[in-house]
Amino acid sequence: MSDRVLYLFICGAGPASRIVEMVTSAQSEGWSVYCIATPAAIEYFVDIQELENATGHQVRTAYRKPGDESLPRPDGVVVAPATYNTINKWAAGISDTYALNQLAELTGLGVKIVVLPFVNRALAANRVFVRSVEELRQAGIRVLFGPGEFEPHPPRTGGEILDIYPWSLALDALN
């Protein structure tokens, strides 16, 4: 049986610097991984060459140009790490990055989408964030946020918890 196709959306937060760990785990569970990254993820966190070597596919950050690889239809979608910014914009219907545009379409198509946020307690306590998580859940998206899922950390401690970011929950939720 051929591998299932996973779209992995990567936003600009600390765990993005460890994204190859997620790719390797997904591959070991039979997923072929196609990455879509936001501009912030690329600017601050992701080594594109390393990621392309790991996945065997181009990392998409913008609309396809002539000669770019086209993406097969996904069997599952993970957004990890999902930022405050992308969660709020997605829930509000804003589509000003390629990643947000694709998420908007995938949401409308009803593809299975799992979101693993990475936000500190200050960001998570904002009413707008709480509202956005609820909005995405209402749209049928699985947001792994809360007890036993992603639990926000105190501000300025994100770098200390990269080792325990629960990537595996996202893959489990797809199965």
Ligand SMILES: Cc1cc2nc3c(=O)[nH]c(=O)nc-3n(C[C@H](O)[C@H](O)[C@H](O)COP(=O)(O)O)c2cc1C
């Ligand atoms: C070093 C660094 C760490 C950051 N950590 C986080 C974070 O943990 N969570 C978050 O939501 N945003 C974090 N940000 C801010 C986002 O990168 C910023 O909001 C950006 O606009 C997100 O864009 P994106 O959602 O398109 O990836 C961080 C930024 C930098 C430079």
